[in-house]
Amino acid sequence: MAIEIARRDILAGGAALAAATVLRPREAHAAKTLKVVLESEVVIFDPHFTTAAITRTFGLHVFDTLFAMDGKGEIKPQMVGAYEVSADKLTWTFTLRDGLKWHDGPPVTAAECVASINRWSPRDALGRMLKAATASMAAKDAKTFTIQLKEPFPLMLPTLGKANAPLPVMMPERLANTSGDQRITTPIGSGPFKFRPDLWKSGNVMVLERNADYVPRAEPADFLAGGKRVKIDQVELKVMPDQLTGASALIKGEIDYMQYLPFDMLANLKRERNVKLLGIGGIHQFQGNFRLNHEFPPFNDPAIRRVLWKLVDQSSILSAIGVPEEFRAPQCPSFWMCDAPYSTTAGSEVAKVDIAAAREALKATSYKGEPVVILEVAGSISQTAAQVLAQNMKDAGFKVDAQTMDWGTVLARRAKKDGWSMFAVYSNGTDMLSPLNHFYIASTCADYPGWSCDTRIPTLLKAFGQAEDEAGRKRIAAEIQAIAYELTPAVMWGQFTIPAGYRSNLKNLPQSSYPMFWEVDV
Known part of the structure; x- marks a missing residue:
């Protein structure tokens, strides 16, 4: 019942977004659709609200962050175009890069980033540390905001670019003004994919569509950082009753990617010429x-x-x-x-x-x-x-x-x-x-x-x-x-390690335990 209620809220709140998506002319080429099975169904759409990994996966595609972690664990600018720190390390100034837009059209503003940080920070350990060290935070103009500290905070970039949930994603101000103990039900971000509320069927499938207005960074994609270039038209997040059903669908070519393969099927999957395994160690x-x-x-x-x-x-x-x-x-x-x-x-x-x-x-x-x-x-x-x-x-x-x-x-x-x-x-x-x-x-x-x-x-x-x-x-x-x-x-x-599995015809799939569907092509 809770899921159905949330679904009605999203359909109502996302009506304008859905209409704009439906009315936009479709590209002439045949649609490229990636069918994937993730660890579970997405039931919480608010990356500030929960530490659930499935919500993080959803959030990384639909929303964006000011900074992001690369494959070496280093933090790089993402939505931020430039930043500077005062000599006394008490004043941080951040300027957003050009071309950032919310999925429903308006440009991303510095004031909305301030509101997003204020909503997220009380729910996260690093966020609370930042909040405690902050004297003030405010927008200077449409693209620039400052954080004035009470004392130096060496973890500024690791905090704003953290890879673990709850994610410090940026939201439109009307969403960021939602109380932190209330979930947002209309997931509108500025990330490389848009959520399609009109195509969502609870318990069956969710569709993320390529955000045609997304402007990637110039540098190559590297884990969660860099230019996230989307080469497919949409991702279907399919719900399967169990892992064995999902693995069987992968073998048959009914899906293209499965996040968690069942261990008792690994031997069989290794023998499948059209399936590749992705198992990474370390972190x-x-x-x-x-x-x-x-x-x-x-x-x-x-x-x-x-x-x-x-x-x-x-x-x-x-x-x-x-x-x-x-x-x-x-x-x-x-x-x-x-x-x-x-x-x-x-x-x-x-x-x-x-x-x-x-x-x-x-x-x-x-x-x-x-x-x-x-x-x-x-x-x-x-x-x-x-x-x-x-x-x-x-x-x-x-x-x-x-x-x-x-x-x-x-x-x-x-x-x-x-x-x-x-x-x-x-x-x-x-x-x-x-x-x-x-x-x-x-x-x-x-x-x-x-x-x-x-x-x-x-x-x-x-x-x-x-x-x-x-x-x-x-x-x-x-x-x-x-x-x-x-x-x-x-x-x-x-x-x-839990190996992921994907069809051998997929190209450029990011090699990570995080499911990521920018860069991949079919």
Whole structure:
């Protein structure tokens, strides 16, 4: 019902956009349509509102950001044409590049960028740090705005160009004026693709159309940065009932791209001449986590939370999921990913799988048999991860209530402080490789599902952002992790790669774990 209501809102709010799209003369050439299956259906269209990766994927195509990350992890100008910093590092001046337009026609203005930053910043850890350091932010003219700081903020560009959700996308002022605790329902951006509300069929297909008015940057595309040149007419985001159905459609040529291939079909897919696999390591791997609810029994007791460190066996979970050895990392104790800049073992001595020891530790806590409500996404690898942990929890003396649902329902349920204890999820490495963007650390003591809080962490996060060198940041990252093992905001269930698959006739598909459909041609 919630999805249908949102759909009616979008159809009404996007009527002018849809009409303009329908009335525009079509190009003479045959339409090039890319049919893709992503991790799930897009149900939230507001990139400021959620950390859901599927909304980030949607947002990166429909909206745009002031800065963006390239393949080396460096931050480059995107919507910004030029910027300068005063000698005292307290005044930043940003000028938008030429040719920026909203999908419904008007030019992008500096005032709208200010409004967008003001809406996004309270919902993001880095955004809140920027907001705390800012004395004022205002437009000077139609294309220029300034940020006046109270103190130097070395993370300005990484904040405005962050690759992880919630994304600091720019919106028209009427959307940016929407309260941050209310979702926008009319996704109008300035990005390389437009959302077609008239072609959206909830539970079936969503259409993103090439934005003919989009002016790419002059430099080549590089991950999320550079010139995003769109060479196809539209992308159909198709909804499939399960991964096996999607993989079968890929083999048959019914779809062109599938974001997450099922592990048990990789051997068959490798033998398909018309299918290519895309599996990338390093920061493009994923980190699996069990996110715990600190506001709801039994995990409102930190001693009970810490018992889980003795019950999560990463090797067993990844084996149960079917992750081949070539696509997984060994047992990884680092919140900031292994084989990444801030990898550390600090505090991890408690993370040793031992069910007998867990049973004794649980008896010493306040646990009185309260059910642990686990939200499971039906048919997903995270459900398998949760099932492996659930068995270990039962063996240790926990009472487990596993509830199966789709991801959209998990997102709705996790927003409430009661009725759930934990859920399993996995996130891109780019979301987890630093204390400042790791979902469950950066949101410490913030209004974020799970509501974990240790007041030492926000202070250390600020120190991390102000550290003068990499050695200092690594030291602070280790301190934060040691506290996180005590706090237990989440427990890692493994680091791995999920290969994407695409038809061999696709050209120039960006090589990334992020689905990106600029540059690709058929």
